[in-house]
Amino acid sequence: MATSSAHCIVFANEKGGTGKSTTCVHTAVALSAQGLSVGVIDLDSRQRTVTRYLENREATISRREISLPLPAYEVFEGTEVAGLDAAIDRMQEICQVVVIDTPGRDDPLAxxxxxRAHTLVTPINDSFVDFDLIGQVDPENFKVKKLSFYAELMWETRKARAKTDGVSIDWVVLRNRLHNNEARNQKRVGEALTELSKRVGFRVIPGLSERVIFRELFPSGLTLLDKGHLGDLGISHVAARQELREMVGGFALPFGQRTGAGSAAERSAA
Structure with missing residues (x-):
């Protein structure tokens, strides 16, 4: 395993439909817009959602003859851990940040x-269906009864990494697809997450609300940060952009809010 100062962000959840690939792409583009060199590795060689999104983005750049931040990206189609390590090492040699999207299923490469993560992001929908991935609750009082297998696995992964090379993996649970009309459910899920986080040591931050625009942007590969190329945005879309910025800020990455070529380009597109 190569030694590198590149920061590795891994989006991982063994359950599909949590908005994992959407948050992965938007995070990669947001960091690119800050002027960071970003590389994306897509481990889901079947669905290839992240790759398709970035391919669409590259095609839009060419078709419209515009300049947009575009991370480097590749699909890893191997099956061996050694091959994956080599791919990550290669990307870390040329990028400041490596973002990895994993399949929404149990997968040895995931x-x-x-x-390999410095920041491990687990998006979940704001429901007890998704909460069950990391913990089980009492059906009467919604108190956490026990950890799930996945939470135990991540706990052991973080302990092993700290013992191996002294790196403390920052595990972030991302609450995606929040609904304003489900206040009681949000409160119960939030309380259960807070209780479990104290046992396992992850952080909880708000993610992205359920919005149609995220599905509409996929064919063009554009993101909510691509101001000036999206047409007129309503107030709800402006709010979604702010959610995105707050989400990326919540990752507390070791870069801060950068200024420079990337962020200036974003401002000029406003």
Whole structure:
């Protein structure tokens, strides 16, 4: 395993439909817009959602003859851990940040990718269906009864990484697809997450609300940060952009809010 100062962000969740790939792409583009060199590795060689999104983005740049921040990206189609390590090492040699999207299922390469993370992001929908991935609750009082297998796995992964090279993996649970009309459910899920976070040591931050625009942007590969190329945005879309910025800020990455070529380009597109 190569030694590198590149920061590795791994998006991992063994359950599909949590908005994982959407948050992965938007995070990668947001960091690119800050002037950071970003590389994306897509481990889901079947769905290829992140790759398709970035391919669409590259095609839009060419078709419209515009300049937009575009991370480097590749699909890893191998099956061996050694091959994945080599791919990550290569990307870390040329990028300041490596973002890895994993399949929404139990996958040995996804588990290994988590061991390479500096920041491990687990998006979940704001429901007890998704909460069950990391913990089980009492059906009467919604108190946490026990950890799930996945939470135990991530706990052991973080301990092993700290013992191996002294790196403390920052595990972030991302509450995606919040609904304003589900206040009681949000409160119960939030309380359960807070209780579990104290046991396991992850952080909880708000993610992205359920919005149609995220599905509409996919064919063009554009993101909410691409101001000036999206047409007139309503107030709800402006709010979604702010959610995105707050989400990326909540990751507390070791870069801060950068200024420079990337952020200036974003301002000029406003």
């Amino acid at each position: 588990r290994h990718a988590a061991t």
